[in-house]
Amino acid sequence: MYRRKSDTFAFHYATLVPETARVLILYGGASAEKTGTLAEVRAALGSRSVHEFGGIEPNPSYETLMRAVQLVRAERLDFLLAVGGGSVIDGSKFVAAAALYDGEPWEIAEQGGANIRRALPIGTVLTLPATGSEMNNGAVVTRKATQAKLPFRNPLLFPQFSILDPSKTFTLPTKQVANGLVDAYVHTIEQYLTYPVQALVQDRFAEGLLQTLIEIAPQAVAAPDDYTTRANLMWTATLALNGLIGAGVPQDWATHMIGHELTALYDIDHARTLAIVLPALLEVQRDSKHAKLLQYGARVWNISTGSEAERITAAIASTRAFFEGLGIPTRLSAYELGQDAVEAVLRQLESHRMTALGEHRDIDLARSRRILEAAL
Numbered sequence: 001m002y003r004r005k006s007d008t009f010a011f012h013y014a015t016l017v018p019e020t021a022r023v024l025i026l027y028g029g030a031s032a033e034k035t036g037t038l039a040e041v042r043a044a045l046g047s048r049s050v051h052e053f054g055g056i057e058p059n060p061s062y063e064t065l066m067r068a069v070q071l072v073r074a075e076r077l078d079f080l081l082a083v084g085g086g087s088v089i090d091g092s093k094f095v096a097a098a099a100l101y102d103g104e105p106w107e108i109a110e111q112g113g114a115n116i117r118r119a120l121p122i123g124t125v126l127t128l129p130a131t132g133s134e135m136n137n138g139a140v141v142t143r144k145a146t147q148a149k150l151p152f153r154n155p156l157l158f159p160q161f162s163i164l165d166p167s168k169t170f171t172l173p174t175k176q177v178a179n180g181l182v183d184a185y186v187h188t189i190e191q192y193l194t195y196p197v198q199a200l201v202q203d204r205f206a207e208g209l210l211q212t213l214i215e216i217a218p219q220a221v222a223a224p225d226d227y228t229t230r231a232n233l234m235w236t237a238t239l240a241l242n243g244l245i246g247a248g249v250p251q252d253w254a255t256h257m258i259g260h261e262l263t264a265l266y267d268i269d270h271a272r273t274l275a276i277v278l279p280a281l282l283e284v285q286r287d288s289k290h291a292k293l294l295q296y297g298a299r300v301w302n303i304s305t306g307s308e309a310e311r312i313t314a315a316i317a318s319t320r321a322f323f324e325g326l327g328i329p330t331r332l333s334a335y336e337l338g339q340d341a342v343e344a345v346l347r348q349l350e351s352h353r354m355t356a357l358g359e360h361r362d363i364d365l366a367r368s369r370r371i372l373e374a375a376l
């Protein structure tokens with residue numbers, strides 16, 4: 001795993017993409033070109049027929065992705081190679097399904113991916129450790145016209161392969177590294193911090209991922225070219241959302257659903273919305289998450305003194321302090337958002353039928369209101 005970059009990667013590309021493939025390379029902004037990653041990918045694809053589609057924005061939009069769908073259809077392309085972070089990989093998953101979909105492709109997002117019958121194969125070259133999209137079958141797309149950010153998933157959307165080269169992360173701005181740490185942390189929490197079901201291994205794996213993120217965070221942010229730290233970050237982020245820790249256990253995901261509305265309405269980075277919502281959600285849900293909050297406090301933060309209520313309060317405070325210590329604010333007010341934003345998010349949640357969220361489906365609009373108001 002910690003082997004340094006070598007021509008092993010070129011060898012992988014050459015064998016993983018079929019010789020006869022008609023390939024579309026999808027990427028985001030200028031960084032993939034500037035860092036030389038695109039040049040490497042082009043070289044590795046050799047004499048294959050290759051087209052390119054750049055400009056996939058953070059929080060990829062339906063409007064942009066439909067232009068890629070047109071290109072795929074017009075040129076009869078049959079293999080998608082995503083080069084980038086979660087946005088490019090998610091966007092490529094949408095294109096993979098939309099290109100072969102009979103009907104209006106936005107229905108894919110509206111129906112959460114249940115209506116996907118066919119999809120083009122995807123490979124990925126990951127440049128940003130955060131989302132786990134490189135090893136899962138989910139994606140999130142935004143329709144700018146209606147400010148709707150919706151998730152979808154389908155087994156046909158698992159990448160065929162993903163190249164994880166930690167040195168590709170050396171060029172990331174500090175802010176994106178901090179975002180990645182928080183994103184992976186909250187993915188783990190969504191699948192762990194619910195209620196006990198005697199899933200001993202999933203719990204220990206999840207606690208190991210959380211402890212690793214806490215341990216490596218300072219160095220991951222301070223030392224961009226520390227290969228070992230970036231390798232650990234990349235692997236942790238992948239394992240946080242590849243199905244391993246979530247197998248057979250209750251899952252929450254309310255923080256994500258509320259966070260998606262904040263991104264769609266106010267263009268706040270995905271991970272930053274999670275840092276706003278999670279501490280407030282844990283406070284509002286502290287009774288139903290009581291046992292797991294105590295376990296989380298004890299095992300992840302070594303909190304062992306005080307009453308149960310005090311230990312839970314300390315566990316939530318430690319979580320908030322971890323995010324704030326990474327330079328990521330945990331309150332809506334840090335983005336100059338107030339009660340108007342609470343009302344706007346609630347309206348969007350209602351229109352997207354997000355009215356029974358959480359592991360107990362007990363986060364209705366009234367409870368989402370309490371969470372958002374606790375995050376002001």
Ligand SMILES: NC(=O)c1ccc[n+]([C@@H]2O[C@H](COP(=O)([O-])OP(=O)(O)OC[C@H]3O[C@@H](n4cnc5c(N)ncnc54)[C@H](O)[C@@H]3O)[C@@H](O)[C@H]2O)c1
Nearest residue numbers: 031058059085086087127130131133138139140171172270
């Ligand atoms: N599919 C999933 O399971 C899943 C899970 C969580 C989040 N998401 C979604 O993923 C998206 C966020 O993805 P992300 O956090 O990976 O960020 P991102 O892909 O949006 O990228 C953020 C920024 O970093 C830049 N960048 C990427 N790699 C770089 C590099 N090596 N050097 C310099 N700059 C680089 C990009 O150009 C972009 O401007 C959101 O839409 C979110 O909802 C998906």
